[in-house]
Each structure stands twice: as structure tokens, then as C-alpha cells.
Amino acid sequence: MTEVVEKTSAPVAAAAAADSALEVRALSKAFGTRKALDSLSFELPTGAFLAICGANGAGKTTLLRILATLARPSSGSVSVLGCDIKEQPDEVRARIGFISHRSMLYPDLTAEENLLLAARLYGVVEPQTRVSELLAAVELTARRYDLARSFSRGMTQRLAIARALIHDPQLVLLDEPYTGLDPHASEIFDALLATQRASRSFVLVSHDLRKGFELASHLLLLNRGKLELFAPSAELDFASFSQLYYQTVGG
Amino acid sequence: MTATEPTPRATPSVPTATATSAAAATLTPTATRRPSTFRQYRILLGKDLRREFRTREMLTSMGIYAVLVLIVFGTALMQASAGFDVLPVAGGLIWALIVFTSLLGLNRSFSHEKEEAALEGIMLVPLDRSVIFLAKASANVLFLLVVEIITLPLFYFLFLSGSALAATFGLAIVPLLVGTIGIAGVGTLLATITVNTRGQDVLLAVLFVPLVFPLLYACVAATSVALLGGEDMMATFGPAVALAAAYDVIMILVSWLLYDFIISA
Numbered sequence: 001m002t003e004v005v006e007k008t009s010a011p012v013a014a015a016a017a018a019d020s021a022l023e024v025r026a027l028s029k030a031f032g033t034r035k036a037l038d039s040l041s042f043e044l045p046t047g048a049f050l051a052i053c054g055a056n057g058a059g060k061t062t063l064l065r066i067l068a069t070l071a072r073p074s075s076g077s078v079s080v081l082g083c084d085i086k087e088q089p090d091e092v093r094a095r096i097g098f099i100s101h102r103s104m105l106y107p108d109l110t111a112e113e114n115l116l117l118a119a120r121l122y123g124v125v126e127p128q129t130r131v132s133e134l135l136a137a138v139e140l141t142a143r144r145y146d147l148a149r150s151f152s153r154g155m156t157q158r159l160a161i162a163r164a165l166i167h168d169p170q171l172v173l174l175d176e177p178y179t180g181l182d183p184h185a186s187e188i189f190d191a192l193l194a195t196q197r198a199s200r201s202f203v204l205v206s207h208d209l210r211k212g213f214e215l216a217s218h219l220l221l222l223n224r225g226k227l228e229l230f231a232p233s234a235e236l237d238f239a240s241f242s243q244l245y246y247q248t249v250g251g
Numbered sequence: 252m253t254a255t256e257p258t259p260r261a262t263p264s265v266p267t268a269t270a271t272s273a274a275a276a277t278l279t280p281t282a283t284r285r286p287s288t289f290r291q292y293r294i295l296l297g298k299d300l301r302r303e304f305r306t307r308e309m310l311t312s313m314g315i316y317a318v319l320v321l322i323v324f325g326t327a328l329m330q331a332s333a334g335f336d337v338l339p340v341a342g343g344l345i346w347a348l349i350v351f352t353s354l355l356g357l358n359r360s361f362s363h364e365k366e367e368a369a370l371e372g373i374m375l376v377p378l379d380r381s382v383i384f385l386a387k388a389s390a391n392v393l394f395l396l397v398v399e400i401i402t403l404p405l406f407y408f409l410f411l412s413g414s415a416l417a418a419t420f421g422l423a424i425v426p427l428l429v430g431t432i433g434i435a436g437v438g439t440l441l442a443t444i445t446v447n448t449r450g451q452d453v454l455l456a457v458l459f460v461p462l463v464f465p466l467l468y469a470c471v472a473a474t475s476v477a478l479l480g481g482e483d484m485m486a487t488f489g490p491a492v493a494l495a496a497a498y499d500v501i502m503i504l505v506s507w508l509l510y511d512f513i514i515s516a
Binding site: 107 | 280284286294305367371374378
């Protein structure tokens with residue numbers, strides 16, 4: 001029954017060697033007759049920081065949920081760090097961290113218990129050490145024995161960030177991660193991003209155009225499920241990106 | 252692919268390492284080794300047990316509800332004549348009590364998973380999603396058994412203390428155990444289906460009762476004959492328990508096979 005997959009196993013080595021963090025080919029997703037995503041294709045290099053922008057209902061979160069293996073595409077293919085999300089979903093899951101606007105935490109477990117639960121499920125080799133390290137990184141060491149239910153929104157989000165990084169993912173998916181964060185929590189999150197972006201790839205969904213633009217190495221603009229723009233951010237300035245955004249989504 | 256004419260860009264004000272706290276800077280790479288399926292099962296089961304014994308949310312609500320059902324039974328039976336013997340219908344009453352109580356518990360078994368989308372967090376882990384089902388169903392079996400251990404002696408003292416129980420009454424443990432496993436298994440599957448629906452309480456009951464009817468029928472028969480005894484008791488008890496056990500095996504196997512599809516949908 002024991003099934004052991006080390007980080008140094010063949011699929012992981014393949015993923016580590018992958019040139020692309022994401023390869024999306026003709027990806028479509030329909031809910032009934034409504035197309036949430038319509039034939040998206042793009043390729044994101046390893047180590048890149050992609051910001052996905054678009055109006056409400058543009059398909060940003062649907063795209064992110066497909067990348068996270070939480071939703072299935074209707075057609076097309078998606079490869080995450082060299083692993084196909086349909087053929088190798090577990091390989092993909094082992095390599096991604098997902099931070100949503102919902103914390104994915106158990107309110108009736110303590111901060112430490114929540115992180116230990118995730119660490120043990122992922123099979124982190126030294127879970128207690130990793131948990132302590134992450135609690136320190138998000139400045140929650142003093143609250144480690146407190147129930148997550150007793151946390152403020154900002155503290156909950158910081159704990160959710162720690163949970164998403166517990167297994168040292170190579171690709172981090174961020175769905176509106178700044179929602180509900182106070183300035184201090186935003187600062188901690190920015191600091192974590194700054195230290196971590198050299199060693200992993202990021203995909204950020206945000207309504208904050210400037211924040212997304214400042215963080216990103218690549219920009220993706222969605223409009224009603226269709227790709228309007230995918231480009232390295234170095235090829236754009238904020239004014240032209242912002243102008244394109246408002247031309248596309250209206251307003 | 253670019254839908255606009257790119258223009259040169261100013262250097263972005265990306266957060267830099269100089270802005271980090273010392274703690275954030277010490278985050279080190281970590282190794283992982285995927286745990287066995289059994290270990291993941293134990294971790295998830297342990298999580299549910301720890302959570303429940305901390306909040307007592309399910310046990311308290313099911314326990315109180317079971318006592319209320321017993322009071323209703325008592326009120327209804329008080330209307331019968333003073334010498335009314337409950338024993339012939341005790342099997343049916345016991346299973347009515349268990350079904351009503353389990354419905355309440357099953358409805359609550361996923362509420363904490365939904366609250367902060369914690370179930371999605373579990374689904375992001377590389378594991379066989381059927382393990383989520385097995386762990387949750389096992390927890391539900393344990394919680395139901397705890398409630399039965401508390402309420403069935405109460406049922407005996409309220410309704411059966413004056414009755415002449417057969418010597419075989421101890422055999423009632425077998426259908427109780429087999430029935431509880433089946434109820435928890437099917438109920439966990441249905442609770443997963445209904446957790447994100449509107450009117451989940453009603454929907455679970457509407458789906459649950461018809462689906463567990465064969466199990467209920469077999470368990471009532473087996474429990475009744477165990478309490479009543481008789482020479483040909485085993486002629487009914489054996490096939491009834493076998494039917495209930497077969498139901499458990501089939502339904503749990505189907506649930507195991509379908510769970511990935513259901514939870515993903």
C-alpha cells in the first residue's frame with residue numbers, strides 16, 4: 001500500500017527540467033451553453049510571474065481553478081511544469097500552491113494544526129520544522145496555538161499563504177491574495193513574494209491593475225473568456241496596458 | 252498573440268528582498284515524500300476526530316436530537332394501553348431513531364469543510380480522493396456508534412425494561428454495526444453531493460431514505476428477531492444480516508469508485 005514519490009523522482013526531474021511553467025493549448029471551458037474560456041493558448045516560461053487581469057466574469061478564476069486541477073477543461077490541453085493536468089493531476093498538485101480569497105483552513109483547528117495537517121498530507125519530510133519556519137515567515141509564531149477561527153481576516157490570509165507554501169511548490173497560484181489584507185499583512189506578503197519569486201513561478205489574478213503590472217513579468221488580459229493580450233510586461237508601460245484594459249472591458 | 256502595440260516600459264516597483272522581514276528571508280527549500288494511502292487516511296480521520304472532540308458539534312446535536320426522538324416515541328406509546336409491549340416493534344423504533352439521528356449528523360459532517368473551502372485545500376493535495384470518502388465515512392461511523400452507545404441503553408430503560416428480551420438479544424449488535432456502516436457510507440456520499448446545493452437538508456433526506464431502504468429493511472428484520480428470539484430466529488437473522496452486509500459492500504465499493512468524479516463535480 002505504501003506509495004512513495006520522492007521529489008527527486010523521474011516526473012519531478014522532468015518538471016524541474018521543463019522550460020515552461022505553463023503550456024496552455026486551445027483551452028476552453030463551458031458551463032452549459034456559456035463559454036467561460038474560449039480557446040486560450042499561451043506559454044509561460046519557468047520562473048515567470050504572470051498577472052491575469054480582466055473584468056468580473058472574464059474567466060480569470062475559472063482559468064486559475066483549471067490550472068489548480070480544481071476544475072476540468074471542456075477541451076484543450078494544459079501542461080503545468082511539464083505535467084499534463086488530465087494525465088498527471090497528482091504530479092501537478094505536488095508542485096502547485098494555491099492561495100484563494102477563501103482561506104482553505106479549518107477554523108476549529110489551531111494555526112499549527114492547520115499547517116501540520118497540510119504538511120503531513122503532502123509528506124513534508126520534517127513537518128514540525130517547516131511549520132515553525134512558515135509561522136515565523138508570516139509572523140504568526142506567537143499565535144500558533146490559537147484557533148484559526150479567532151484570527152482576523154489579515155491573519156487568516158497570512159496563515160493561508162503559509163499553508164500554500166508548506167510543500168515548497170514550484171508554481172504558486174494567487175487568486176486575489178491581497179483581498180482583506182491590512183497594510184502590514186500586505187507588506188509581509190510582498191516580502192514573501194520578493195524572497196520566493198527567484199525560486200518559483202507565480203500566477204496572480206488581480207483586479208488591481210497597478211499591483212499586477214508592478215509584480216508581473218508577463219501580462220494576460222481576458223475578456224469574456226477570450227485572450228486579448230499575452231505579453232512580457234517589459235514590452236508595455238502601465239499607461240498603455242491600462243488603456244488597453246479599459247478599451248477591452250469598457251469603462 | 253499580443254493585441255496591442257507594445258511600448259517601452261519603466262522599471263517596475265516590484266517588492267525587493269530589502270523590504271522583507273528577516274523571518275521571510277530564512278524560508279528554505281523542503282523535501283517531500285508522498286505518504287502512503289493508509290497514512291493519508293489516518294491523517295484525515297485524525298483531523299475529523301480532533302475537530303469533533305474539540306467542538307462536539309455533531310455528537311452534541313445528534314445526542315440531543317436522539318433524546319428528543321425518544322421523548323416523542325415515549326409520548327406516542329403512552330397513548331397505547333398500559334400493558335402495551337413495545338418489544339415486537341422495538342427493532343423498527345430503534346432504526347427510526349438511528350436514521351433520523353444520522354440524517355442530522357450527516358448534514359453537518361461537511362459543514363466545516365465548506366465554511367472556508369477547506370475541502371478544496373484537501374483536494375489540492377496529491378492523494379486518491381476516495382481516501383477523503385473513506386476517512387469521512389469512518390468518522391461518521393464512529394460518531395454514530397458513540398451516539399448509539401449512549402441512546403440505546405436509554406431506549407432499553409424507557410421502553411424495554413419490562414419486556415422479556417430473548418437470550419439472543421446480544422446478536423442485535425451485528426445488524427446495528429452493519430447498518431451503521433452502510434448508513435455512514437451512503438450518507439457520506441450523498442452529503443458530498445448535496446453539500447453545495449440549496450436546501451441541502453431536505454435533498455439529503457429525500458435521496459438518503461429511498462437509497463438506504465434495502466439496508467433499513469434488512470436491519471429492522473435482523474434486529475427484531477434478535478430481540479424476540481424464537482426457534483427459527485436464525486432463518487430470518489442470517490439472510491437479513493447477509494443482505495445488509497452485501498448492501499454495505501456494494502454501496503461502499505460504488506462510493507469508492509465514484510467519489511473522485513462526484514467530489515470533482
